[in-house]
Amino acid sequence: MDIFLQQIINGLVQGSIYALVALGYTMVYGILGLINFAHGEVVMIGAMVALSVSLLLIGSGLPPLLVLLIALMVAAAVCMVLGYGIERLAYRPLRNAPRLAPLITAIGVSIVLQNLAMIIWGREYHAFPALLPNSSHLLAGAIINEVQIIIVLVATAMMAGLMLLVHRTRLGRAMRAVAENPSAAALMGVNPNAVISITFMMGAALAAVAGIMVSANYGIVHYYMGSILGLKAFTAAVLGGIGNLRGAMLGGLLLGLIESLGAGYIGDLTGGFFGSHYQDVFAFLVLIVVLVFRPAGLLGERVADRA
Amino acid sequence: MNFLPMTMRRNGVQCMTPPSETLLEVSGIGKHFGGLAALNDVSLHILRGEIYGLIGPNGAGKTTLFNIVTGLYQLDSGNFTFDGTGYVSCKPHLLAQAGIARTFQNIRLFANMSALENVMVGRHVRTRCGIWGALARHAAARAEERAIIGRARELLRYVGVNRPPQTLAKNLSYGEQRRLEIARALATDPKLLALDEPAAGMNATETESLKTLLQTIRADGITVLLIEHDVKLIMGLCDRVTVLDYGKKIAEGVPHEVRNNPAVIEAYLGGGSA
Numbered sequence: 001m002d003i004f005l006q007q008i009i010n011g012l013v014q015g016s017i018y019a020l021v022a023l024g025y026t027m028v029y030g031i032l033g034l035i036n037f038a039h040g041e042v043v044m045i046g047a048m049v050a051l052s053v054s055l056l057l058i059g060s061g062l063p064p065l066l067v068l069l070i071a072l073m074v075a076a077a078v079c080m081v082l083g084y085g086i087e088r089l090a091y092r093p094l095r096n097a098p099r100l101a102p103l104i105t106a107i108g109v110s111i112v113l114q115n116l117a118m119i120i121w122g123r124e125y126h127a128f129p130a131l132l133p134n135s136s137h138l139l140a141g142a143i144i145n146e147v148q149i150i151i152v153l154v155a156t157a158m159m160a161g162l163m164l165l166v167h168r169t170r171l172g173r174a175m176r177a178v179a180e181n182p183s184a185a186a187l188m189g190v191n192p193n194a195v196i197s198i199t200f201m202m203g204a205a206l207a208a209v210a211g212i213m214v215s216a217n218y219g220i221v222h223y224y225m226g227s228i229l230g231l232k233a234f235t236a237a238v239l240g241g242i243g244n245l246r247g248a249m250l251g252g253l254l255l256g257l258i259e260s261l262g263a264g265y266i267g268d269l270t271g272g273f274f275g276s277h278y279q280d281v282f283a284f285l286v287l288i289v290v291l292v293f294r295p296a297g298l299l300g301e302r303v304a305d306r307a
Numbered sequence: 308m309n310f311l312p313m314t315m316r317r318n319g320v321q322c323m324t325p326p327s328e329t330l331l332e333v334s335g336i337g338k339h340f341g342g343l344a345a346l347n348d349v350s351l352h353i354l355r356g357e358i359y360g361l362i363g364p365n366g367a368g369k370t371t372l373f374n375i376v377t378g379l380y381q382l383d384s385g386n387f388t389f390d391g392t393g394y395v396s397c398k399p400h401l402l403a404q405a406g407i408a409r410t411f412q413n414i415r416l417f418a419n420m421s422a423l424e425n426v427m428v429g430r431h432v433r434t435r436c437g438i439w440g441a442l443a444r445h446a447a448a449r450a451e452e453r454a455i456i457g458r459a460r461e462l463l464r465y466v467g468v469n470r471p472p473q474t475l476a477k478n479l480s481y482g483e484q485r486r487l488e489i490a491r492a493l494a495t496d497p498k499l500l501a502l503d504e505p506a507a508g509m510n511a512t513e514t515e516s517l518k519t520l521l522q523t524i525r526a527d528g529i530t531v532l533l534i535e536h537d538v539k540l541i542m543g544l545c546d547r548v549t550v551l552d553y554g555k556k557i558a559e560g561v562p563h564e565v566r567n568n569p570a571v572i573e574a575y576l577g578g579g580s581a
Contacts, residue, residue: 188428
Protein backbone atom coordinates (compact mmCIF):
# COMPACT_ATOMS: atom_id res chain seq x y z
CA MET A 1 0.00 0.00 0.00
CA ASP A 2 1.24 3.44 -0.93
CA ILE A 3 1.30 5.43 2.31
CA PHE A 4 1.97 8.74 0.62
CA LEU A 5 -0.94 8.50 -1.80
CA GLN A 6 -3.16 7.18 0.95
CA GLN A 7 -2.40 10.15 3.16
CA ILE A 8 -3.00 12.52 0.26
CA ILE A 9 -6.45 11.00 -0.25
CA ASN A 10 -7.25 11.14 3.45
CA GLY A 11 -5.98 14.70 3.56
CA LEU A 12 -8.13 15.79 0.65
CA VAL A 13 -11.23 14.29 2.22
CA GLN A 14 -10.57 15.84 5.60
CA GLY A 15 -9.48 19.06 3.92
CA SER A 16 -12.74 19.34 1.97
CA ILE A 17 -14.66 19.19 5.23
CA TYR A 18 -12.40 21.77 6.86
CA ALA A 19 -12.85 23.99 3.83
CA LEU A 20 -16.64 23.91 4.07
CA VAL A 21 -16.54 24.81 7.75
CA ALA A 22 -13.80 27.40 7.23
CA LEU A 23 -15.99 29.14 4.66
CA GLY A 24 -18.57 29.74 7.39
CA TYR A 25 -15.95 31.42 9.59
CA THR A 26 -14.51 33.48 6.81
CA MET A 27 -17.85 34.67 5.39
CA VAL A 28 -18.97 35.98 8.75
CA TYR A 29 -15.58 37.52 9.43
CA GLY A 30 -15.50 39.13 6.01
CA ILE A 31 -18.82 40.82 6.52
CA LEU A 32 -18.80 41.62 10.25
CA GLY A 33 -15.19 41.39 11.37
CA LEU A 34 -16.44 38.88 13.92
CA ILE A 35 -15.08 35.42 14.65
CA ASN A 36 -18.13 33.27 15.20
CA PHE A 37 -16.70 30.72 17.58
CA ALA A 38 -20.10 29.06 17.82
CA HIS A 39 -19.76 27.89 14.20
CA GLY A 40 -18.19 24.56 15.16
CA GLU A 41 -21.22 23.79 17.30
CA VAL A 42 -23.50 24.48 14.36
CA VAL A 43 -21.62 21.71 12.54
CA MET A 44 -22.26 19.41 15.51
CA ILE A 45 -25.96 20.31 15.68
CA GLY A 46 -26.21 19.57 11.95
CA ALA A 47 -24.70 16.13 12.50
CA MET A 48 -26.98 15.45 15.48
CA VAL A 49 -30.14 16.48 13.66
CA ALA A 50 -29.14 14.36 10.68
CA LEU A 51 -28.54 11.46 13.05
CA SER A 52 -31.98 11.76 14.62
CA VAL A 53 -33.74 12.09 11.28
CA SER A 54 -31.88 9.11 9.82
CA LEU A 55 -32.63 6.92 12.83
CA LEU A 56 -36.27 7.93 12.58
CA LEU A 57 -36.56 7.13 8.90
CA ILE A 58 -34.21 4.20 8.54
CA GLY A 59 -36.86 1.64 9.49
CA SER A 60 -39.46 3.17 7.16
CA GLY A 61 -38.33 1.28 4.10
CA LEU A 62 -37.22 4.38 2.22
CA PRO A 63 -34.06 3.92 0.18
CA PRO A 64 -31.00 4.86 2.29
CA LEU A 65 -29.91 7.55 -0.13
CA LEU A 66 -33.30 9.24 0.15
CA VAL A 67 -33.12 9.00 3.94
CA LEU A 68 -29.75 10.72 3.84
CA LEU A 69 -31.07 13.40 1.51
CA ILE A 70 -34.03 14.11 3.80
CA ALA A 71 -31.71 14.12 6.83
CA LEU A 72 -29.49 16.59 5.00
CA MET A 73 -32.38 18.89 4.14
CA VAL A 74 -33.74 18.87 7.69
CA ALA A 75 -30.27 19.38 9.18
CA ALA A 76 -29.56 22.27 6.83
CA ALA A 77 -32.91 23.87 7.60
CA VAL A 78 -32.42 23.53 11.36
CA CYS A 79 -28.89 24.93 11.12
CA MET A 80 -30.03 27.86 9.01
CA VAL A 81 -32.66 28.77 11.59
CA LEU A 82 -30.01 28.32 14.27
CA GLY A 83 -27.51 30.51 12.39
CA TYR A 84 -30.14 33.19 11.92
CA GLY A 85 -31.12 33.01 15.57
CA ILE A 86 -27.54 33.21 16.83
CA GLU A 87 -26.89 36.34 14.80
CA ARG A 88 -30.21 37.93 15.66
CA LEU A 89 -30.12 37.23 19.40
CA ALA A 90 -26.45 37.12 20.31
CA TYR A 91 -24.52 39.26 17.82
CA ARG A 92 -26.83 41.92 16.45
CA PRO A 93 -27.44 43.61 19.82
CA LEU A 94 -23.65 43.90 20.10
CA ARG A 95 -23.08 45.21 16.57
CA ASN A 96 -21.63 48.50 17.82
CA ALA A 97 -20.06 47.16 20.99
CA PRO A 98 -16.27 46.82 21.39
CA ARG A 99 -14.98 43.78 19.51
CA LEU A 100 -14.23 41.81 22.62
CA ALA A 101 -17.92 41.65 23.60
CA PRO A 102 -19.20 39.67 20.59
CA LEU A 103 -16.13 37.44 20.75
CA ILE A 104 -16.86 36.43 24.32
CA THR A 105 -20.54 36.10 23.47
CA ALA A 106 -19.57 33.72 20.67
CA ILE A 107 -17.75 31.51 23.15
CA GLY A 108 -20.81 31.69 25.40
CA VAL A 109 -23.12 30.68 22.56
CA SER A 110 -20.87 27.73 21.79
CA ILE A 111 -21.01 26.52 25.40
CA VAL A 112 -24.79 26.89 25.43
CA LEU A 113 -25.16 24.90 22.19
CA GLN A 114 -22.83 22.17 23.41
CA ASN A 115 -24.75 21.75 26.63
CA LEU A 116 -28.05 21.90 24.84
CA ALA A 117 -26.89 19.08 22.58
CA MET A 118 -25.72 17.13 25.59
CA ILE A 119 -29.16 17.44 27.18
CA ILE A 120 -31.00 16.46 24.00
CA TRP A 121 -28.73 13.73 22.64
CA GLY A 122 -26.84 12.64 25.75
CA ARG A 123 -23.13 12.35 26.49
CA GLU A 124 -22.51 9.08 24.71
CA TYR A 125 -21.03 8.45 21.30
CA HIS A 126 -23.67 7.65 18.69
CA ALA A 127 -23.08 5.44 15.69
CA PHE A 128 -24.04 7.24 12.53
CA PRO A 129 -25.94 4.83 10.26
CA ALA A 130 -24.12 3.88 7.05
CA LEU A 131 -26.49 5.28 4.47
CA LEU A 132 -24.04 5.56 1.61
CA PRO A 133 -22.57 2.63 -0.31
CA ASN A 134 -19.28 2.02 1.39
CA SER A 135 -17.27 -0.30 -0.79
CA SER A 136 -13.59 0.45 -1.10
CA HIS A 137 -11.63 0.82 -4.28
CA LEU A 138 -7.96 0.30 -4.85
CA LEU A 139 -6.47 3.30 -6.58
CA ALA A 140 -2.79 3.08 -7.51
CA GLY A 141 -1.98 1.30 -4.29
CA ALA A 142 -4.20 3.41 -2.03
CA ILE A 143 -7.68 2.72 -0.74
CA ILE A 144 -10.52 5.11 -1.35
CA ASN A 145 -14.12 4.42 -0.48
CA GLU A 146 -17.29 5.79 -1.94
CA VAL A 147 -18.12 7.97 1.05
CA GLN A 148 -14.81 9.74 0.56
CA ILE A 149 -15.41 10.23 -3.15
CA ILE A 150 -18.85 11.65 -2.46
CA ILE A 151 -17.50 13.98 0.24
CA VAL A 152 -14.92 15.45 -2.10
CA LEU A 153 -17.38 15.80 -4.98
CA VAL A 154 -20.15 17.37 -2.91
CA ALA A 155 -17.72 19.74 -1.19
CA THR A 156 -16.28 20.80 -4.53
CA ALA A 157 -19.73 21.40 -5.98
CA MET A 158 -20.82 23.44 -2.98
CA MET A 159 -17.70 25.56 -3.06
CA ALA A 160 -18.08 26.19 -6.78
CA GLY A 161 -21.72 27.13 -6.21
CA LEU A 162 -20.78 29.51 -3.44
CA MET A 163 -18.11 31.21 -5.55
CA LEU A 164 -20.60 31.59 -8.35
CA LEU A 165 -23.16 33.03 -5.98
CA VAL A 166 -20.75 35.51 -4.45
CA HIS A 167 -19.10 36.67 -7.65
CA ARG A 168 -21.83 36.43 -10.25
CA THR A 169 -25.13 37.32 -8.65
CA ARG A 170 -26.96 40.31 -7.27
CA LEU A 171 -27.02 38.79 -3.79
CA GLY A 172 -23.29 38.08 -3.89
CA ARG A 173 -22.56 41.63 -4.96
CA ALA A 174 -24.66 42.90 -2.08
CA MET A 175 -22.67 40.67 0.29
CA ARG A 176 -19.35 41.94 -0.97
CA ALA A 177 -20.58 45.52 -0.86
CA VAL A 178 -21.68 45.19 2.77
CA ALA A 179 -18.34 43.57 3.60
CA GLU A 180 -16.47 46.48 2.08
CA ASN A 181 -18.59 49.33 3.35
CA PRO A 182 -21.90 48.73 5.11
CA SER A 183 -23.07 52.34 5.10
CA ALA A 184 -22.32 52.91 1.43
CA ALA A 185 -24.05 49.62 0.63
CA ALA A 186 -27.12 50.73 2.60
CA LEU A 187 -27.27 53.90 0.55
CA MET A 188 -27.41 51.74 -2.57
CA GLY A 189 -30.57 50.20 -1.16
CA VAL A 190 -28.90 47.10 0.23
CA ASN A 191 -30.37 46.16 3.60
CA PRO A 192 -27.23 45.27 5.56
CA ASN A 193 -29.10 43.34 8.24
CA ALA A 194 -30.79 41.13 5.66
CA VAL A 195 -27.48 40.44 3.95
CA ILE A 196 -25.84 39.62 7.29
CA SER A 197 -28.67 37.23 8.17
CA ILE A 198 -28.39 35.49 4.80
CA THR A 199 -24.62 35.19 5.26
CA PHE A 200 -25.07 33.47 8.62
CA MET A 201 -27.67 31.14 7.13
CA MET A 202 -25.48 30.21 4.19
CA GLY A 203 -22.55 29.51 6.49
CA ALA A 204 -24.82 27.38 8.69
CA ALA A 205 -26.08 25.37 5.70
CA LEU A 206 -22.47 24.62 4.70
CA ALA A 207 -21.82 23.64 8.32
CA ALA A 208 -24.74 21.21 8.30
CA VAL A 209 -23.40 19.51 5.19
CA ALA A 210 -19.93 19.36 6.73
CA GLY A 211 -21.39 17.86 9.91
CA ILE A 212 -23.00 15.06 7.94
CA MET A 213 -19.77 14.46 6.04
CA VAL A 214 -17.77 14.08 9.23
CA SER A 215 -20.38 11.72 10.65
CA ALA A 216 -20.56 9.65 7.51
CA ASN A 217 -16.79 9.49 7.24
CA TYR A 218 -16.10 8.39 10.81
CA GLY A 219 -19.46 6.79 11.57
CA ILE A 220 -19.55 8.49 14.97
CA VAL A 221 -21.43 11.49 16.33
CA HIS A 222 -20.78 13.12 19.66
CA TYR A 223 -21.90 16.35 21.34
CA TYR A 224 -18.28 17.44 21.69
CA MET A 225 -17.30 16.88 18.05
CA GLY A 226 -17.89 20.52 17.05
CA SER A 227 -15.31 22.26 19.17
CA ILE A 228 -12.12 20.65 17.87
CA LEU A 229 -13.43 20.63 14.31
CA GLY A 230 -14.41 24.27 14.67
CA LEU A 231 -10.99 25.21 15.96
CA LYS A 232 -9.28 23.44 13.09
CA ALA A 233 -11.54 25.02 10.51
CA PHE A 234 -10.85 28.38 12.10
CA THR A 235 -7.15 27.60 11.78
CA ALA A 236 -7.72 26.77 8.12
CA ALA A 237 -9.48 30.10 7.60
CA VAL A 238 -6.61 31.97 9.24
CA LEU A 239 -4.09 29.97 7.22
CA GLY A 240 -5.75 31.00 3.99
CA GLY A 241 -6.35 34.57 5.11
CA ILE A 242 -9.51 35.09 7.12
CA GLY A 243 -12.18 37.02 5.26
CA ASN A 244 -11.02 35.60 1.94
CA LEU A 245 -13.23 32.86 0.45
CA ARG A 246 -10.55 31.33 -1.77
CA GLY A 247 -8.24 31.47 1.23
CA ALA A 248 -10.66 29.44 3.33
CA MET A 249 -10.87 26.73 0.68
CA LEU A 250 -7.11 26.65 0.12
CA GLY A 251 -6.47 26.75 3.87
CA GLY A 252 -8.91 23.90 4.49
CA LEU A 253 -7.35 21.64 1.89
CA LEU A 254 -3.81 22.48 2.97
CA LEU A 255 -4.60 21.87 6.61
CA GLY A 256 -6.19 18.52 5.77
CA LEU A 257 -3.11 17.51 3.81
CA ILE A 258 -0.63 18.75 6.42
CA GLU A 259 -2.45 16.92 9.19
CA SER A 260 -2.79 13.74 7.27
CA LEU A 261 0.78 13.64 5.95
CA GLY A 262 2.06 14.68 9.35
CA ALA A 263 0.16 11.92 11.08
CA GLY A 264 1.33 9.44 8.46
CA TYR A 265 5.00 10.20 8.80
CA ILE A 266 5.50 11.47 12.34
CA GLY A 267 6.11 7.95 13.60
CA ASP A 268 8.89 7.32 11.07
CA LEU A 269 10.42 10.75 11.55
CA THR A 270 10.64 10.53 15.34
CA GLY A 271 11.63 6.88 15.46
CA GLY A 272 8.24 5.91 16.86
CA PHE A 273 8.48 8.36 19.74
CA PHE A 274 5.38 10.27 18.56
CA GLY A 275 2.50 8.34 17.01
CA SER A 276 -0.27 9.36 14.62
CA HIS A 277 -2.49 10.32 17.55
CA TYR A 278 -0.45 13.50 17.59
CA GLN A 279 -2.15 14.60 14.39
CA ASP A 280 -4.07 17.40 16.11
CA VAL A 281 -0.79 19.04 17.02
CA PHE A 282 -0.16 19.91 13.38
CA ALA A 283 -3.21 22.11 13.03
CA PHE A 284 -2.20 24.26 15.94
CA LEU A 285 1.45 24.26 14.94
CA VAL A 286 0.31 25.63 11.61
CA LEU A 287 -1.82 28.24 13.37
CA ILE A 288 1.16 29.43 15.41
CA VAL A 289 3.49 29.53 12.43
CA VAL A 290 0.97 31.48 10.35
CA LEU A 291 0.24 33.95 13.12
CA VAL A 292 3.95 34.56 13.63
CA PHE A 293 5.14 34.76 10.03
CA ARG A 294 2.13 35.71 7.96
CA PRO A 295 -0.66 37.02 10.17
CA ALA A 296 -2.77 38.04 7.16
CA GLY A 297 -2.73 34.44 5.88
CA LEU A 298 -1.65 32.99 2.55
CA LEU A 299 -4.12 34.91 0.38
CA GLY A 300 -4.90 37.72 2.79
CA GLU A 301 -3.69 41.04 1.49
CA ARG A 302 -4.30 43.32 4.35
CA VAL A 303 -5.23 43.44 7.96
CA ALA A 304 -8.91 44.32 8.20
CA ASP A 305 -9.27 48.06 8.29
CA ARG A 306 -12.94 48.54 8.82
CA ALA A 307 -14.19 51.44 10.89
CA MET B 308 -51.51 57.85 -10.50
CA ASN B 309 -51.96 59.67 -13.76
CA PHE B 310 -54.95 61.66 -12.60
CA LEU B 311 -53.04 63.69 -10.03
CA PRO B 312 -51.39 66.16 -12.37
CA MET B 313 -54.75 66.47 -14.18
CA THR B 314 -56.45 67.49 -10.94
CA MET B 315 -53.74 69.99 -10.28
CA ARG B 316 -54.13 71.59 -13.65
CA ARG B 317 -57.88 71.86 -13.24
CA ASN B 318 -57.72 73.36 -9.79
CA GLY B 319 -54.95 75.78 -10.52
CA VAL B 320 -51.82 76.61 -8.56
CA GLN B 321 -53.38 76.80 -5.10
CA CYS B 322 -53.95 73.04 -5.12
CA MET B 323 -51.36 71.44 -2.85
CA THR B 324 -52.04 67.86 -3.88
CA PRO B 325 -48.80 65.91 -4.34
CA PRO B 326 -46.67 65.61 -6.37
CA SER B 327 -45.86 69.15 -5.36
CA GLU B 328 -43.10 71.31 -6.73
CA THR B 329 -41.07 70.74 -3.57
CA LEU B 330 -39.02 67.55 -3.62
CA LEU B 331 -37.28 67.80 -0.26
CA GLU B 332 -38.49 69.90 2.61
CA VAL B 333 -36.40 70.07 5.76
CA SER B 334 -38.28 71.52 8.75
CA GLY B 335 -36.59 72.69 11.91
CA ILE B 336 -33.98 69.94 12.02
CA GLY B 337 -31.72 69.77 15.04
CA LYS B 338 -28.87 67.40 15.77
CA HIS B 339 -26.60 67.37 18.80
CA PHE B 340 -23.40 65.49 19.48
CA GLY B 341 -23.00 65.67 23.23
CA GLY B 342 -23.04 69.38 24.02
CA LEU B 343 -22.30 70.42 20.44
CA ALA B 344 -25.23 71.55 18.32
CA ALA B 345 -24.22 70.33 14.86
CA LEU B 346 -27.53 71.53 13.44
CA ASN B 347 -29.91 73.94 15.09
CA ASP B 348 -33.43 74.44 13.74
CA VAL B 349 -32.46 74.29 10.08
CA SER B 350 -35.20 74.50 7.47
CA LEU B 351 -34.96 74.56 3.71
CA HIS B 352 -36.86 73.29 0.71
CA ILE B 353 -35.55 72.06 -2.60
CA LEU B 354 -37.68 72.27 -5.72
CA ARG B 355 -37.85 69.57 -8.35
CA GLY B 356 -35.30 70.11 -11.07
CA GLU B 357 -33.16 72.49 -9.06
CA ILE B 358 -29.45 72.42 -8.45
CA TYR B 359 -29.33 73.47 -4.84
CA GLY B 360 -26.14 74.44 -3.07
CA LEU B 361 -25.30 73.95 0.58
CA ILE B 362 -22.29 75.98 1.63
CA GLY B 363 -20.62 77.12 4.79
CA PRO B 364 -17.29 77.00 6.60
CA ASN B 365 -15.86 73.68 7.80
CA GLY B 366 -17.87 72.24 10.66
CA ALA B 367 -20.98 74.22 9.74
CA GLY B 368 -23.12 71.07 9.68
CA LYS B 369 -23.46 70.49 5.95
CA THR B 370 -22.44 66.83 6.00
CA THR B 371 -24.52 66.28 9.14
CA LEU B 372 -27.56 67.46 7.20
CA PHE B 373 -26.66 65.05 4.38
CA ASN B 374 -26.31 62.22 6.87
CA ILE B 375 -29.74 62.95 8.29
CA VAL B 376 -31.62 63.06 5.01
CA THR B 377 -29.86 59.87 3.84
CA GLY B 378 -30.67 58.03 7.06
CA LEU B 379 -27.13 57.61 8.40
CA TYR B 380 -27.90 59.81 11.42
CA GLN B 381 -31.09 60.05 13.43
CA LEU B 382 -32.27 63.61 13.96
CA ASP B 383 -32.97 65.00 17.45
CA SER B 384 -35.71 67.43 16.48
CA GLY B 385 -37.71 68.46 13.42
CA ASN B 386 -38.51 66.29 10.42
CA PHE B 387 -38.16 66.18 6.67
CA THR B 388 -40.50 65.45 3.81
CA PHE B 389 -39.21 63.79 0.67
CA ASP B 390 -41.36 63.34 -2.40
CA GLY B 391 -44.55 63.75 -0.40
CA THR B 392 -43.63 61.41 2.46
CA GLY B 393 -42.72 62.70 5.89
CA TYR B 394 -39.81 61.21 7.82
CA VAL B 395 -38.50 61.52 11.34
CA SER B 396 -36.26 58.49 11.23
CA CYS B 397 -35.70 56.03 8.43
CA LYS B 398 -33.20 53.35 7.44
CA PRO B 399 -30.74 54.34 4.69
CA HIS B 400 -31.81 51.54 2.35
CA LEU B 401 -35.43 52.66 2.53
CA LEU B 402 -34.50 56.26 1.72
CA ALA B 403 -32.48 54.93 -1.21
CA GLN B 404 -35.63 53.15 -2.29
CA ALA B 405 -37.60 56.39 -1.90
CA GLY B 406 -35.15 58.04 -4.30
CA ILE B 407 -32.31 59.72 -2.42
CA ALA B 408 -28.76 58.88 -3.51
CA ARG B 409 -25.52 60.42 -2.40
CA THR B 410 -21.78 60.50 -2.68
CA PHE B 411 -19.30 61.04 0.11
CA GLN B 412 -16.77 63.74 0.86
CA ASN B 413 -14.16 61.06 1.44
CA ILE B 414 -14.86 58.68 -1.42
CA ARG B 415 -16.47 55.45 -0.22
CA LEU B 416 -16.38 53.09 -3.16
CA PHE B 417 -16.26 49.33 -2.85
CA ALA B 418 -12.52 49.48 -3.42
CA ASN B 419 -11.92 45.81 -4.19
CA MET B 420 -14.81 45.48 -6.60
CA SER B 421 -14.56 46.44 -10.24
CA ALA B 422 -15.81 49.77 -11.56
CA LEU B 423 -18.65 47.95 -13.28
CA GLU B 424 -19.58 46.02 -10.15
CA ASN B 425 -19.68 49.19 -8.08
CA VAL B 426 -22.33 50.59 -10.38
CA MET B 427 -24.10 47.22 -10.47
CA VAL B 428 -24.47 47.34 -6.69
CA GLY B 429 -26.25 50.64 -7.22
CA ARG B 430 -28.90 48.79 -9.23
CA HIS B 431 -29.67 46.65 -6.18
CA VAL B 432 -32.51 48.83 -5.00
CA ARG B 433 -34.30 48.74 -8.37
CA THR B 434 -33.97 45.00 -8.95
CA ARG B 435 -35.63 42.06 -7.32
CA CYS B 436 -33.88 38.77 -7.82
CA GLY B 437 -33.27 37.11 -4.44
CA ILE B 438 -31.43 34.06 -3.17
CA TRP B 439 -33.59 31.50 -4.97
CA GLY B 440 -33.26 33.26 -8.29
CA ALA B 441 -29.53 33.47 -7.68
CA LEU B 442 -29.31 29.74 -7.00
CA ALA B 443 -31.65 28.60 -9.73
CA ARG B 444 -30.44 31.14 -12.29
CA HIS B 445 -33.69 30.87 -14.18
CA ALA B 446 -34.40 32.89 -17.30
CA ALA B 447 -35.85 35.89 -15.49
CA ALA B 448 -32.84 36.10 -13.19
CA ARG B 449 -30.42 35.93 -16.09
CA ALA B 450 -32.35 38.58 -17.99
CA GLU B 451 -32.31 40.84 -14.95
CA GLU B 452 -28.57 40.32 -14.55
CA ARG B 453 -28.02 41.26 -18.19
CA ALA B 454 -30.13 44.38 -17.75
CA ILE B 455 -28.10 45.35 -14.67
CA ILE B 456 -24.84 44.95 -16.58
CA GLY B 457 -26.18 46.90 -19.54
CA ARG B 458 -27.36 49.80 -17.40
CA ALA B 459 -24.10 49.86 -15.43
CA ARG B 460 -22.01 50.10 -18.61
CA GLU B 461 -24.27 52.88 -19.84
CA LEU B 462 -23.78 54.84 -16.62
CA LEU B 463 -20.00 54.43 -16.73
CA ARG B 464 -20.04 56.04 -20.17
CA TYR B 465 -22.51 58.68 -19.00
CA VAL B 466 -20.23 59.95 -16.23
CA GLY B 467 -17.16 59.53 -18.40
CA VAL B 468 -15.25 56.69 -16.76
CA ASN B 469 -13.58 55.38 -19.90
CA ARG B 470 -11.58 52.54 -18.41
CA PRO B 471 -12.03 48.83 -18.91
CA PRO B 472 -15.10 48.15 -16.74
CA GLN B 473 -13.27 45.34 -14.93
CA THR B 474 -10.71 47.77 -13.48
CA LEU B 475 -10.82 47.63 -9.69
CA ALA B 476 -12.25 50.79 -8.19
CA LYS B 477 -9.14 51.32 -6.10
CA ASN B 478 -7.01 51.43 -9.25
CA LEU B 479 -8.92 54.31 -10.81
CA SER B 480 -7.57 57.85 -10.66
CA TYR B 481 -8.97 60.20 -8.06
CA GLY B 482 -11.17 62.07 -10.52
CA GLU B 483 -12.45 58.80 -11.97
CA GLN B 484 -13.28 57.55 -8.51
CA ARG B 485 -15.37 60.66 -7.90
CA ARG B 486 -17.18 60.09 -11.18
CA LEU B 487 -17.63 56.41 -10.43
CA GLU B 488 -19.25 57.32 -7.14
CA ILE B 489 -21.69 59.53 -9.05
CA ALA B 490 -22.43 56.69 -11.49
CA ARG B 491 -23.07 54.34 -8.60
CA ALA B 492 -25.47 56.85 -7.04
CA LEU B 493 -27.23 57.38 -10.37
CA ALA B 494 -27.69 53.64 -10.72
CA THR B 495 -30.26 53.78 -7.92
CA ASP B 496 -32.52 55.91 -10.21
CA PRO B 497 -32.61 58.74 -7.68
CA LYS B 498 -35.01 61.65 -7.66
CA LEU B 499 -32.50 63.59 -5.57
CA LEU B 500 -28.76 63.25 -6.04
CA ALA B 501 -26.84 64.60 -3.05
CA LEU B 502 -23.15 65.26 -3.71
CA ASP B 503 -20.77 65.96 -0.85
CA GLU B 504 -17.90 68.08 -2.21
CA PRO B 505 -17.69 66.39 -5.61
CA ALA B 506 -15.04 68.81 -6.84
CA ALA B 507 -12.74 68.42 -3.83
CA GLY B 508 -9.22 67.70 -5.03
CA MET B 509 -10.08 68.20 -8.69
CA ASN B 510 -8.09 70.49 -10.97
CA ALA B 511 -9.74 73.23 -13.02
CA THR B 512 -10.29 71.06 -16.09
CA GLU B 513 -11.81 68.25 -14.06
CA THR B 514 -14.05 70.70 -12.23
CA GLU B 515 -15.22 72.16 -15.53
CA SER B 516 -16.21 68.75 -16.88
CA LEU B 517 -17.88 67.93 -13.55
CA LYS B 518 -19.96 71.06 -14.00
CA THR B 519 -21.02 69.89 -17.46
CA LEU B 520 -21.90 66.48 -16.05
CA LEU B 521 -24.04 67.97 -13.29
CA GLN B 522 -25.87 70.13 -15.82
CA THR B 523 -26.55 67.05 -17.93
CA ILE B 524 -27.83 65.19 -14.88
CA ARG B 525 -30.20 68.03 -14.07
CA ALA B 526 -31.34 68.23 -17.69
CA ASP B 527 -32.19 64.52 -17.41
CA GLY B 528 -34.67 65.38 -14.66
CA ILE B 529 -32.71 64.66 -11.49
CA THR B 530 -32.66 67.23 -8.72
CA VAL B 531 -29.17 67.90 -7.38
CA LEU B 532 -28.16 68.91 -3.87
CA LEU B 533 -24.57 70.01 -3.69
CA ILE B 534 -22.15 70.65 -0.85
CA GLU B 535 -19.18 72.48 -2.26
CA HIS B 536 -16.37 74.79 -1.28
CA ASP B 537 -15.52 75.82 -4.81
CA VAL B 538 -17.37 79.15 -4.87
CA LYS B 539 -16.98 79.53 -8.60
CA LEU B 540 -18.63 76.18 -9.18
CA ILE B 541 -21.48 77.01 -6.82
CA MET B 542 -22.05 80.43 -8.41
CA GLY B 543 -21.99 79.06 -11.91
CA LEU B 544 -24.17 76.05 -11.25
CA CYS B 545 -26.69 76.47 -8.44
CA ASP B 546 -30.15 77.94 -8.74
CA ARG B 547 -30.34 78.62 -5.03
CA VAL B 548 -28.04 78.13 -2.07
CA THR B 549 -28.30 77.90 1.68
CA VAL B 550 -25.42 78.99 3.89
CA LEU B 551 -24.86 77.22 7.19
CA ASP B 552 -22.60 78.44 9.96
CA TYR B 553 -22.20 76.73 13.34
CA GLY B 554 -25.25 74.58 12.61
CA LYS B 555 -27.54 77.50 11.80
CA LYS B 556 -28.89 78.74 8.53
CA ILE B 557 -27.58 82.26 8.06
CA ALA B 558 -28.67 82.93 4.50
CA GLU B 559 -30.65 81.50 1.61
CA GLY B 560 -31.27 82.71 -1.92
CA VAL B 561 -29.85 82.93 -5.40
CA PRO B 562 -26.05 82.73 -5.43
CA HIS B 563 -25.29 86.36 -6.19
CA GLU B 564 -27.55 87.66 -3.43
CA VAL B 565 -26.04 85.31 -0.94
CA ARG B 566 -22.53 86.18 -1.98
CA ASN B 567 -23.06 89.80 -0.97
CA ASN B 568 -24.92 89.02 2.24
CA PRO B 569 -22.96 90.58 5.16
CA ALA B 570 -23.65 87.61 7.46
CA VAL B 571 -22.13 85.28 4.89
CA ILE B 572 -19.07 87.44 4.42
CA GLU B 573 -18.62 87.55 8.15
CA ALA B 574 -18.96 83.78 8.50
CA TYR B 575 -16.36 83.16 5.84
CA LEU B 576 -13.91 85.91 6.72
CA GLY B 577 -14.32 85.91 10.48
CA GLY B 578 -16.03 88.32 12.87
CA GLY B 579 -13.11 90.76 13.11
CA SER B 580 -12.91 91.70 9.46
CA ALA B 581 -16.58 92.37 8.75
